[in-house]
Amino acid sequence: MRIGVDVGGTFTDITLSTENGLVTAKTPTTEDQTVGVVRGIEKVCDAEGVEASEVEGTVHATTVGVNALLEGEGARTAVVTTEGFGDVPEIRRQTRDELYDLCAERAPPVVPSERRFEVDERATVDGTERRVDEEEIRDLPLDGIESVAVCYLHSYAHPENEEETARVLRDEFDGHVSVSSDVLAEFREYERASTTAIDAYVTPVVSGYLRRLNERLGEIGVPEPRVMSSNGGVKSPERVAETAVDTVMSGPAGGVVGASTYGDRVVSFDMGGTSTDVGLVRDGVERTTGTVVEGAHIGVPSVDVTTVGAGGGSIARTDDGGALRVGPDSAGSEPGPACYGRGGERPTVTDADVLLGYVRDGKGLGDEITVDADAAREALSALDGFDDVTEAALGVRRVADEKTARAVRSVTVERGYDPSEFVLVGFGGAGPGHAASVAGSLGIERVVVPRPAGVLSAYGILCADEKAEASRTLTEGEGVEEVLRKLEDEARDGVGEGCLVRRYADIRYTGQGTELTVRVGRPFDTDEAREAFEEEHATRYGYTMEEEVRVVSVRAEAVVERTPPATGGNNGGAEVDVRDAVFSEGVYETAFYDGVPEGTVETPAVVEYGEATAVVPPGWNARVEGGDLYMEAEG
Incomplete structure (x- = not known):
């Protein structure tokens, strides 16, 4: 264990x-x-x-x-x-x-x-x-x-x-x-x-x-x-x-690693109470060699995560120009959204989800919170510029979804990748409830809600390999292969014998100010390295050049791989109730599953996991296999 x-x-x-x-x-x-x-x-x-x-x-x-x-x-x-x-x-x-x-x-x-x-x-x-x-x-x-x-x-x-x-x-x-x-x-x-x-x-x-x-x-x-x-x-x-x-970034890294167990081309979509973290898996977790936290630069390899200030507790408001805004300020855990009944009065994304019917009135959230739909309605009715409170709730949800969709675009479209070629894995407390809506706006046709969606970062930590890395900038006249071999030995020392060693190089065209990191072979081959660099350069920027390429720094990574643990079977026999819920397309009779079913799911649907709630909107089919919920866009 x-x-x-x-x-x-x-x-x-x-x-x-x-x-x-x-x-x-x-x-x-x-x-x-x-x-x-x-x-x-x-x-x-x-x-x-x-x-x-x-x-x-x-x-x-x-x-x-x-x-x-x-x-x-x-x-x-x-x-x-x-x-x-x-x-x-x-x-x-x-x-x-x-x-x-x-x-x-x-x-x-x-x-x-x-x-x-x-x-x-x-x-x-x-x-x-x-x-x-x-x-x-x-x-x-x-x-x-x-x-x-x-x-x-x-x-x-x-x-x-x-x-x-x-x-x-x-x-x-x-x-x-x-x-x-x-x-x-x-x-x-x-x-x-x-x-x-x-x-x-x-x-x-x-x-x-x-x-x-x-x-x-x-x-x-x-x-x-x-x-x-x-x-x-x-x-x-x-x-x-x-x-x-x-x-420093260990928590968000765990979520992306957990999402990576669901495919080779995955967008990880972690929507919590305050923010949404988005990462990319493309034949392995996408990484960066530089991260900024509160204006401070950290130059160690990190899982590449983009964060936006939109989550379940993000506060909605209308600005001086009458436009609806969501976040980045949040109701936090104290007092929390208005529907928590703990003194919160300002409308949040969670309040909108309650009013639209995705989270039922009277539902218990842990031992201390009982959902209060009337409190959510009162908070949302304070938003200006809407004909009724339902329209306000739909607007709040739409703005939150678009804000998080921009984060997904930043790690796909803006880097030369077609979002439709990826699976979106939704997790976190609010991610499963918004994943399909965000995916639909981006042309992503497949969504997965993992069985441990509410705690996927903790699950991803169990999936993580043992790793050690070493890197060094090359000086004039140094042989790339010689330095890489030294770095391999240094990385191996960090994890011991029986490890897999991967090699990377930071490469740029002569005259460029930034590099791209690409995988290189053993022994190092200049032509192969240039080919890998130009393939990545064409994907990121849409062109290549005839200029000379320069290897600036090299890296070695020693890995002891770990098999991801099984997420378990399923609850089976989940109770199902039919109630009305409001979607952008209108009001629909919706199947509410109190627990995780198995097999085909009636849609539209709401599936209540232990720590998260998944929403399957109209126009999506869904099935559950081993507790994991798979959604596919119709047509």
Whole structure:
């Protein structure tokens, strides 16, 4: 038996994989996340009638790292850098999110200027010109500092000064030390400096949390957890304690990995209470080598996820011009949507779904919430510009669906892919209720709602492979094959023997400022690499060039593959009731399944899963196989 744990902002999701399938649970996320995790594990074990000590393994995705960034509660960090380059984290790049806003403000760097120390050392791409002075490092004013990031110019090519600095610091300094040549041995000073500073900022917090969690799990006999990484793989707590920056996006990564078990060409559609996360699976999970969180650049490989501020709790309003807006502000879990009866008065997407009849009046949501359709009606009636409250509810749902559809377009159409060639996998608390509507607007004809839809990120964590990666920017004259072989050995060390090794190269045309990452063979072949690059370039941008191509950086990934656990059978014999529900096409008699049926589903339909509700609108056929709901557009 293995357990997957995904800690979210509102709920902690738990999946227990057994011989009979999955046991799932949700428990409120606690201020000390370890408390909620242990409660959730005990809850699923009690439901299955087993002792927690019988669990053989645990895999965990945590929001501790990203929360530290968002809330400014990481370790008190200092940066040690080359003289003259202390302001690199402040200067960043020329690109701006608000191009025409002259007063736009950027989030401050995680390390302020008074804790960025410059030392007299220098290296170029050709070699070390000036060695670091050991005494200068010993004299750095580090009183009150908990963590240090070391990032010198061109250390990706010549790390000797960084290594010497780290040795001195670890002898003299009682705290964590992050070294850029270990964290991100790649060129581009800002990206490397930012990533290293963030690693130093979050690693003490994340490793401290994992120590506390391991102690609590030990008290109930559960083994030490493996940890989900942003790249869609898992790694040991020991490796996290060294470098935790690649756990910042671990939660969203789990959802995309879970969706990837439903096909080779998949759009993952994770709609929760506050936002919607969209990812792409194209012969493997699509990844990116750079992520931005609150204005801070993180340059480690991550599952490529696009997020928009539209979820079940997103608040609807009419703006000064009379246009209907949905999100990004959310009712959250407290007070929540008006229909929760907990003091919320502003209309939300969930209130619209209740009024349209997809969520029945009086339905219990956990032990504390009972759906109140009258409260939803009252909140929606406050929206201006509509003839009646039903029209308002349809408008709210339509705007929310279009907003999330734009996110799907951004990972398909805008990258040269035809959405109709993909299956949309809808999950999260609200995703199954909106998946078919969003798919229909994009020409996607197949939708899957997984049996564990409400906790798919926790299920995806159980599916994740063990992974270790290594990368380095090439210097003039270096042989690509030679560097790749060294990186392969480094990656293998992270997971042990019996692993599969994959190779990648970041390639661009001469004169271009950005690269595309493509898979390359062993041994490295220049012509094959160019062919793979140009195929990807043509897909993304619609053209290729006659220019020379340049391999800028290379990567190796060591993987120990894991077989996804079965999601289980089905509830079978679900009770069905027929009631009216409102769709954009009109009012329809709708089959409401209280539980998960098996076989062909009468449509239109609403299927109530344990942690989510799926909506099959008119014009779609549906069937259930093994608890998974498959929808296909008619015609």
